[in-house]
Amino acid sequence: MLIPNNIESSEKLVHYLFTKHFKRKIISSEIxxxxxxxxLMPNKGGVSLQRTRYCNENKCKEFASMIPDRVYCGFLLFSKQDFENVKSNYIKYSRPDFEAILKHTPLNENFEYLPNNSKVFVNSPGNPAHSDLIYLNPAQINEEKPNTAIRSFTRKFLQFCTLLIDKNLESNDYEGILFENCN
Incomplete structure (x- = not known):
């Protein structure tokens, strides 16, 4: 199955969760x-995501577990539509110059970005369902640092995300709420 470059508004995306994402590194099911x-802070240009329509929970767990110096514990799930709605309100009521996008950014077998508009399939080597949340313009106010503006957006956006904690971190298979069972 060909993975389209365009991410549809109905699609769900996930961000890997690691213990560092939790206050005091205590894993909880509370946002x-x-x-x-x-x-949701950028790393090397973007926030790494997976398109759930083209990558199941076990494959996502496999990719997350490969990331060095991180302790995987689950996923943060959201829809593109919710992302766009929060972004629109954030621009309208808080930061008119703010700009962020969700972009399909498939990775090859060496986990390097493929050229733009590369044709990838679900079974392509590497990570064909990879995408990024890219903050094009965090829209800092005065001398504020970009991370302050991003954290402000993130606090609003997290209210529309679902936290999925893996119940068996020792297993190769994900054990928890399935992506398809979340709103």
Whole structure:
């Protein structure tokens, strides 16, 4: 199955969760226990995501477990539509110059970005369902640092996300609420 470059508004995306994303590194099923200094912050240009339509829970767990120096514990799930709605309100009521996008950014077998508009399939080598949340313009106010503006957006956005904690971290298979069972 070909993975389209366009991410549809009905699609769900996930961000891997690691212990560093939680306050005091205590894993909880409460969104309020996420550390907004860590969650959804850009790394090497973007925030790494997976498109759930093209990557199941077990494959997502496999990819998350491969990331060095991180302790995987679950996923943060959201829809593109919720992302766009929160972004629109954030622009309208808080930061008119703010700009962020969700972009399909498939990775090859060496986990390097493929050229834009590369054709990838669900079974392509590497990570074909990879995407990024890219903050094009965090829209800092005065001398504020970009991370302050991003954390402000994140606090609003997290209210529309679902926290999925893996119940068996020792297993290769994900054990928890399935992506398809979340609103």
């Amino acid at each position: 309020s226990d996420l550390n907004n200094r860590e969650i």
